[in-house]
Amino acid sequence: MITNNKELADILLPDVKNSPQYYEEKYPQRNLPQDAIVTRFGPSPTGFLHIGSLYAALIEKRAADQTGGVFFLRIEDTDKKREVENGVTLLLDGLKQFGIVPDEGVVGEESEKGNYGPYKQSERAEIYKTFVKELIARGLAYPCFCSQEELEKSRSIQEQKGIRPGYYGKWAKDRNLSFEEIEKNLKEGKTFVIRIKAPEQKGKTIKFVDLIKDEIEMPENDLDAVIFKSDGLPLYHFAHAVDDHFMRTTHVIRGDEWLPSVPLHIQLFEMFGWKVPIYAHVAPINKIDGNSKRKISKRKDPEAAVSYYREKGYPSESVIDYLLNLANSNFEEWRMENPKAPNTEFVIDFVKMGVSGPLFDFVKMNDISKNVIGFMTSEEVYEKSLDWAEEFDKELAELMKREKEYTIGALNIERNSVKPRKDIAKWSDVRPTVEFFYDDVFEVDENYDFSENDTKENINLVLESYVKVLELGNEKEQWFNHLKDFAETVGYARDAKTYKKNPDSYKGHVGDVAMILRVALTKKRNTPDLHEMINVMGKDRVQKRFVRCIEGI
Numbered sequence: 188m189i190t191n192n193k194e195l196a197d198i199l200l201p202d203v204k205n206s207p208q209y210y211e212e213k214y215p216q217r218n219l220p221q222d223a224i225v226t227r228f229g230p231s232p233t234g235f236l237h238i239g240s241l242y243a244a245l246i247e248k249r250a251a252d253q254t255g256g257v258f259f260l261r262i263e264d265t266d267k268k269r270e271v272e273n274g275v276t277l278l279l280d281g282l283k284q285f286g287i288v289p290d291e292g293v294v295g296e297e298s299e300k301g302n303y304g305p306y307k308q309s310e311r312a313e314i315y316k317t318f319v320k321e322l323i324a325r326g327l328a329y330p331c332f333c334s335q336e337e338l339e340k341s342r343s344i345q346e347q348k349g350i351r352p353g354y355y356g357k358w359a360k361d362r363n364l365s366f367e368e369i370e371k372n373l374k375e376g377k378t379f380v381i382r383i384k385a386p387e388q389k390g391k392t393i394k395f396v397d398l399i400k401d402e403i404e405m406p407e408n409d410l411d412a413v414i415f416k417s418d419g420l421p422l423y424h425f426a427h428a429v430d431d432h433f434m435r436t437t438h439v440i441r442g443d444e445w446l447p448s449v450p451l452h453i454q455l456f457e458m459f460g461w462k463v464p465i466y467a468h469v470a471p472i473n474k475i476d477g478n479s480k481r482k483i484s485k486r487k488d489p490e491a492a493v494s495y496y497r498e499k500g501y502p503s504e505s506v507i508d509y510l511l512n513l514a515n516s517n518f519e520e521w522r523m524e525n526p527k528a529p530n531t532e533f534v535i536d537f538v539k540m541g542v543s544g545p546l547f548d549f550v551k552m553n554d555i556s557k558n559v560i561g562f563m564t565s566e567e568v569y570e571k572s573l574d575w576a577e578e579f580d581k582e583l584a585e586l587m588k589r590e591k592e593y594t595i596g597a598l599n600i601e602r603n604s605v606k607p608r609k610d611i612a613k614w615s616d617v618r619p620t621v622e623f624f625y626d627d628v629f630e631v632d633e634n635y636d637f638s639e640n641d642t643k644e645n646i647n648l649v650l651e652s653y654v655k656v657l658e659l660g661n662e663k664e665q666w667f668n669h670l671k672d673f674a675e676t677v678g679y680a681r682d683a684k685t686y687k688k689n690p691d692s693y694k695g696h697v698g699d700v701a702m703i704l705r706v707a708l709t710k711k712r713n714t715p716d717l718h719e720m721i722n723v724m725g726k727d728r729v730q731k732r733f734v735r736c737i738e739g740i
């Protein structure tokens with residue numbers, strides 16, 4: 188016969204070995220400076236890393252780093268249905284690519300680091316049970332035997348009557364079962380979950396300060412939330428309280444979909460007499476869809492997956508710069524003042540984070556990335572774009588490796604100047620900027636994009652004559668003066684002004700001559716600097732291309 192809550196707790200959870208005190212001692216307060224932030228990233232091992240999760244993880248990591256704190260990774264795998272094989276490895280690799288390496292926690296499929304583990308929730312059943320048992324023994328939680336059908340029925344009645352749905356007040360059927368009734372249900376072998384007994388409502392609200400959303404006031408929780416399932420694992424809310432207490436988390440930084448649950452979470456911390464952590468709820472990244480704004484969605488948007496950025500070839504620094512820019516709008520100003528500084532030097536500030544979600548904008552993302560790549564050396568661009576091409580554009584990788592120095596030369600054009608070139612936002616943009624340098628790619632077709640005003644006769648004359656006077660190695664200014672002189676010898680004005688004064692006396696001006704040379708060398712009108720291209724291509728190749736153009740068109 189059960190006569191009190193303590194006995195009930197013993198019957199429901201007979202195999203709990205340790206006392207709550209045991210865990211208090213096993214996981215002592217961390218010995219860190221007062222302002223150090225201890226925070227965590229708590230993904231489910233689904234293998235999918237959402238851009239919004241990377242964003243949150245970045246904020247968490249930086250918050251810990253900049254205060255001399257700890258950033259740890261906890262795997263939230265209590266929902267076994269969502270798990271995929273190698274999910275942890277995929278997550279860790281995804282984070283690592285962006286320089287986010289946890290200080291503590293799960294560091295491999297089967298490995299952990301740190302004194303506050305285990306860091307996988309599925310391995311913490313023993314701990315959760317101790318505290319579920321504690322709540323039952325204190326009359327603050329109870330077994331609920333309601334079947335799925337019963338719950339659905341009561342929900343549909345609530346809906347029909349227009350009442351707030353949920354298991355609370357008089358709708359919490361098993362809240363006041365007698366010990367006899369509980370015993371009878373147990374004898375009949377009915378399965379049960381454990382629910383908290385939400386404190387009686389006195390029409391109160393709770394107030395708390397969120398680091399991002401500021402002061403918040405919400406009604407107190409009155410739902411008898413499920414904290415423990417029949418499979419012996421806890422639900423999120425309960426695991427959050429137990430884990431973040433014993434892992435000595437100071438700041439819970441997480442997606443703002445959890446904001447409505449804060450009253451329940453605070454209630455759980457208070458039931459145990461634990462210090463409530465500081466909350467910071469990060470608004471999701473949004474996008475414009477038609478006329479409205481919505482969250483970037485895993486189901487609808489390819490850019491939701493972090494792997495998308497790798498496939499397109501965005502350098503990880505660019506993605507991080509962009510996310511920091513979304514997090515704190517003063518990042519842009521900081522970047523302007525510190526164009527080459529590693530972004531780890533930027534100090535993030537919760538107060539400057541938007542309360543509602545920032546808008547993801549590829550134009551901005553590309554601009555930021557062009558800047559990041561613009562400051563790289565040609566060798567770096569070569570190495571990084573080759574790494575990317577090895578995986579995503581094998582043909583390009585072969586060309587780059589076969590003509591390494593030539594490729595670096597091509598990538599170096601307009602790079603080391605005051606205003607570096609800004610035509611590469613991602614490694615997949617490298618191909619169009621270099622492929623015409625390779626003869627075998629250049630020679631596959633004869634589609635020269637000459638202007639309609641350039642007759643074949645003029646083109647041939649310019650090319651044939653220029654071949655004879657072509658000189659390499661000059662400074663740009665000297666080279667251009669030489670080109671102006673040359674223009675005059677083939678019937679073009681030496682500059683646009685002269686041409687405009689007497690358009691009938693010339694075929695065009697020096698700019699038109701340069702364009703003919705450019706198209707003959709590249710087939711395109713829009714290319715990097717002509718003078719530098721000529722020097723990188725070398726005399727033989729330039730001559731060969733001119734001859735080819737003369738003969739081919």
Ligand code: GLU
Pocket residue numbers: 227228229230231263427440441442
């Ligand atoms: N597993 C939870 C989620 O993915 C973690 C939330 C948290 O950080 O507390 O949403």
